[in-house]
Amino acid sequence: MKHYREREVKWLSIVNKMDAGSVKKDTKLKKLVRSGIPTSVRSRVWQFLAGSNDYQHQQKGKFQTLANQPATAIYNVIDRDLPRCYPDHTLFRIENGQGQRDLGMILKAYAHYNPQLEYCQGMGRLAGCMLMHMPTEDAFWLLVCTIDRYMNGYFTPELSQLRIDAYIIGQLLKDHEPKLAQHLENNDVTPIMYIAQWFLTAFTMTLPWQSVLRVWDLFLFSGVKVFYRISLAILQLCKDHLLQSCPTNSEILGFLLHIPHDYLSADVLLETAFHIKLSKTDIGRYAKKATVNGADAMGLPFEHGLKNLRISGSMPSSSSHLSSNSIGSSLKDRIKKKGSSLNLRENSQSTLPVASPPPLPVSSV
Template identity: 30%
Template sequence: MEPAGRARARVPRTDPYGFERPADFDYAAYEEFSSAYLVVLTRRAARWSGLLRGGGGVRRSETLKRYIRKGVPLEHRARVWMGVSGAQAQMDQNPGYYHRLLQGQQNEGLEEAIRTDMNRTFPDNVQFQKGADPCLQKALYNVLLAYGRHNLAVGYCQGMNFIAGYLILITKNEEESFWLLDALVGRILPDYYSPTMLGLKTDQEVLGELVRTKLPAVATLMDGHGVPWALVVSRWFVCLFVDALPVETVLRVWDCLFNEGSKIIFRVALTLVKQHQAFILGATSAADVCEKFKEITRGTFVTECHTFMQKIFSQPGSLSMATITRLRESCRARLLAQG
């Protein structure tokens, strides 16, 4: 491995998406990973260009699913997300709708809630800083405002700003970002961002039940220390791992999320827990459990996104939508009974 100084000279201070690298960033380890990953990306980009030749719509298929699991090249990501999520179809069927929403009736409460979160959204990203040209804060504000007017039952909820911000970084297009946000909030993650957040609370309980079945020792530890799953994974679910995992890994997860739906979130969460089961089981208090759950989202395991994505489809074992649906029904009923 090269000395850190030489690796640092080649790796820019900001990543390709504009995020500033932290002070303790391991340049040497990243250089070693990225040089090998670049070869994978180059090979896959050529195959994707062949698959998408002709410029038509992106349709789901087993071939496409296999390709997506191996990673969508950045230059094709927006088109693929739009196609497989149904966002493109919605946008085509509603021409001009996004721009009409921006001209809609004022709602001071909604606008103030969004404005409050503007400077809190990716302060470590040069494209969202006020001095940037262009500054993406305006695009982010527009997308969230339009969505709040579009989905009155949700309005605006903290966490949506991070998701919309990532969408804007990838699409470079407000209207596409709006329709992708609609696909996530309205269809892929129903009831995650409603005032009661019943869908979010349900899925956190579902994860707990899956861990109880697949990793019973961890479930016993959580119970023993009285740590509810919401305490350690709510940010994972609300922000779709945006502020937990490295950006390239998050985007690889989202590739599959847009195509295969919400079960991908469970696969990622279960893989993180299973991979670090021995580490988690060393916790001696509730605070220690929480700290260990922060630790397991750092390091080479999550940085090496290609290997990580292979693991999420092997480590958790079988995970059918039928199982998730059944668990959702029972967990939702239990939550509603608790009031």
């Protein structure tokens, strides 16, 4: 408890006396982040690291203006998705309850803030997690900053950054786990098939909740490179099962999209991730190669990716794996068709797993 209180005091001092740019260059503070941000100050630290307080102060009153704009067609899509976003959490489980209304307000305001993008379903997972930790307007501006500063290029019609990251993950996997990389390749499993869910929802549909929060601490401190580490750590921890018990495409995808949480506890996952050595030179080289070669060279032949990418937020309680008819062979077939889209709209009953947070009230700071 004493150590926890010391970390609380340390973070409050950092937030009040330092700027985020200096903090992110400090190796001692990087170590502090790796030990986890205390729950009681997590909201303030996240906003500090992302710079969302600055956005909010510079645009006072804008959130309410956006929230009061006339309804558009995208509102219907948002309203339909709200019940599937953290359906087991007390904040969101009541249909049209305060939590769902606040989440809808954030997403609809963002649709007006960024009319070129408007909305895609992964945003609900991001905004929902933020709303668990802070008031509605604070969560809105953190969502804006997260997309602008950290995930710019993920939420684009062409999924441009996600395509690049898929290529990078594929190459890094060959470097670190060549046998597993070959196994996935032999079964036509490309990184885009699993990192779309992992990255666009910032692992909220993949990891146990304490692991999610620790990953977000690191992500807001260090940026997307953390996603590479976490992805490789997940694959490394699941390697034996994938090699020994998943001989087909559908079994591999079924497992990667529904990984049992026993594999992914925060301490084990992060210890594994921190021991993975990543070279900025290699990442830069792979990113450049991905950009030069284009999507076709990355095994990503679909075109209007984001507009058709749907990430379902509910899962039948009895489901422990995906059937080959739901996401395995059908997803493989859709992606392999030249010019087709990665489209999870086709079957509204097809579901991806939810890493539900514990049913607790909103965190206070």
